[in-house]
Amino acid sequence: MDFSSTIKHARALDRDDPLGRFRQDFVIKDPTLVYLDGNSLGRLPLKTATYMERAIREQWGESLIRSWNEHWYDQSAQLGKKIARIIGAHPEEVIVSDSTSVNLYKLAFGALKVREGKTEIISDDMNFPTDLYIIQGLIKQLGAKHTLKLLRSPDGISSDMSKLQRMVNQNTALITLSHVAYKSSYMYDMEWVTELAHLNNALVLWDLSHSVGVAPVNLNGAGVDLAVGCTYKYLNGGPGSPAFLYVKRELQELMENPIQGWFGELNPFEFHLNYRESEGIRKFLTGTPPVISSSGLEPALDIILEAGIDAIRQKSVSQSEYLLSLVRQLLSDNGIRVGSPEIVENRGSHISLKHAEAYRICKALADPEVGDGVHIPDFREPNNIRLGISPLYTSYEDISRAILQLKEIIAAKLYENYPNTRDQVT
Ligand SMILES: Cc1ncc(COP(=O)(O)O)c(C=O)c1O
Secondary structure, rough: HHHHHHHHHHHHHHOOOOHHHHHHOOHHHHHHOOOOOOOOOOOOEHHHHHHHHHHHHHHHOHHHHHHHHHHHHHHHHHHHHHHHHHOOOOOHHHHEEEHHHHHHHHHHHHHHHHHOOOOOOEEEOOOOHHHHHHHHHHHHHHHOEEEEEOOOOOOOOOOHHHHHHOOOOOOOEEEEEEEEEEOOEEOHHHHHHHHHHHHOOEEEEEEOOOOOOOOOOOOHHHOOOOOEEOOOOOOOOOOOOOOEEEEEEHHHHHOOOOOOOOOEEHHHHHHHOOOOOOHHHHHHHOOOHHHHHHHHHHHHHHHHHOOOOOHHHHHHHHHHHHHHHHHHHHOOOOOOEEEOEEEEEOOOOOOEEEEOOOHHHHHHHOOOOOOOEEEOEEEEOOOOOEEEEOOOOHHHHHHHHHOOOOOOHHOOOOOHHHOOOOOOOO
């Protein structure tokens, strides 16, 4: 397949795409820019600026403190209700707050208290480092009574379920994993792992950061106890938008929030001197929420709800299979290896490609002077080129142009023109 027939075919796929119209709901200043990093920072929805501007000019600028009663006090719970619809939870089981790291800390603490006496925590070596740091810190703070056991991936791409089965036992307090692995895109069978935890009377805590908004998540259906996730990737909430947490209804009363602040108090404006925890999910709040960035989240969630998560997943599957077919056709003898599971059911919405020169290849892809313009992937140590597919705005043409460009860069060794020194943020 040559360049023009590949592009022609991609355009035909775009014309037939039932979700194609949602691309217009995002700010796309340069239509030639190929953005394959929505798995790190989603694009800006068109309506976000309006919502944020309203929060700033009208709610803050004009209504001033009255906006707390009119809009802001319930915002975290209202947004939680919308996210609940995306992740198969009851509306009163999800709330928006803090960062993913802080939420993970809160829920892992609560889980260990609920399973007091058990001393093992299980995670894996493909988890996002912050998740492991949080657990390591928590173990220290709880007097080093717990042990963190890491399930080792055989190949850095997928997980071995029989190994996990052998690790879990009656002393397991908590299994905490990323639903979709940030590097390889491996997706756990949430229901199977949750059941395994419950057979051993352990709790399970999922990090949904790489699956929420793009992969099917049914927390209630799988009987999940606890979950956290960020909103700036496939939910398109913007840089620093607040995260969310989920606590199963039946567990809410049993769980304690380790950072009890006034927003989690039963009635903050009674200014009681002794903390009385709120009922329900609100007790997992701590302090004043980030109102301005929270207000940008609302229109972003609305787009996802309108498109529907099943349709989004369908397109994600179709696009990732398309990307892999191009990789097989065009890149198979170019030193590229696929660093994601081959089986689509085991995969989220990004594909990792491995190459010894991955970092410099990413630099060349993003250079406007090379080929047909800017292509933005991201790089993950030591050799992963991550290509994120965000079906609401990623087109088939984007994917074809990125792979064609990749072929060109590798074949002509154009990456040799770039230094190997890493940027602060990669
Ligand atoms: C799986 C996962 N968990 C947690 C985080 C960090 O989240 P936060 O910065 O909101 O704490 C990230 C960031 O990319 C992530 O990919």
